[in-house]
Amino acid sequence: MVDQALLEIGSDNSLLLVDDDEVFLKRLAKAMEKRGFAVETAESVAAGRAIATARPPAYAVVDLRLDDGNGLDVVEVLQDKREDCRVVILTGYGAIATAVAAVKAGATDYLAKPADAQDIVNALLSERGELPPPPENPMSADRVRWEHIQRIYELCDRNVSETARRLNMHRRTLQRILAKRSPR
Structure with a gap:
């Protein structure tokens, strides 16, 4: 599966992960590196915006609610700096209104926490308008x-x-x- 993911990622494999849950962030970063991404992490909106401005990545996974603000602020910077950036919003506060706001801000997909690393990769690599495949082992x-x-x-x-x-x-x-x- 890693080889398939490497083929689909392309030459620019830069990935920004923004989440204020340090344990989750480290675990997800390690999982994404194993799948072929060059990962950079941020634990706040401010840090995420700084990285997005300085080195806009090809891919991003952003938590919706962070300690210092809203993850959609990071998505807006990403879309301004790099329109082709594929962004997935993660949240533990799933609601239709926030999903709509995330997509309007430029997110490719919106996943509820806890999300499996493979589900995140599928969402990042899916074509616009195409639904990623359902999870192999969804939670009960x-x-x-x-x-x-x-x-x-x-x-x-x-x-x-x-x-x-x-x-x-x-x-x-x-x-x-x-x-x-x-x-x-």
Whole structure:
């Protein structure tokens, strides 16, 4: 599969990854390097904009919500500096309105977190207007639900009561879910 990806990437394999989740960013960078990309990373809108201005990449994967602002600001700079840049927006806050805004700003695709590295590559390399192939091993609905609950739990600083309130569920139900192992 790596050889196929190398053929599809082309001669300019520069890739900008912008995400404020340091662990995810490092893991994704390593996975994309294995697939033939020359990766540069940024953990903020400011850093992403600086790289996009100085060295506009051929490809970019940008988180929608970053600590210092909106990832769409990086997408706008990328489109100004390099119109042919293929951009994929990643977000844990999937909504139709933000997907539309991302595409209008110039994004090629919009994927919900957690996204598999191969799904990201497929989205980056798909032709405009062409849908990438469906994932080989998509997460189960139970796993997606569990990931979402875990993410909200972490964002609420592991406060069960606040997480339950935000998820609109009973606190005891949430405690039972958190006590279980993650589904496959």
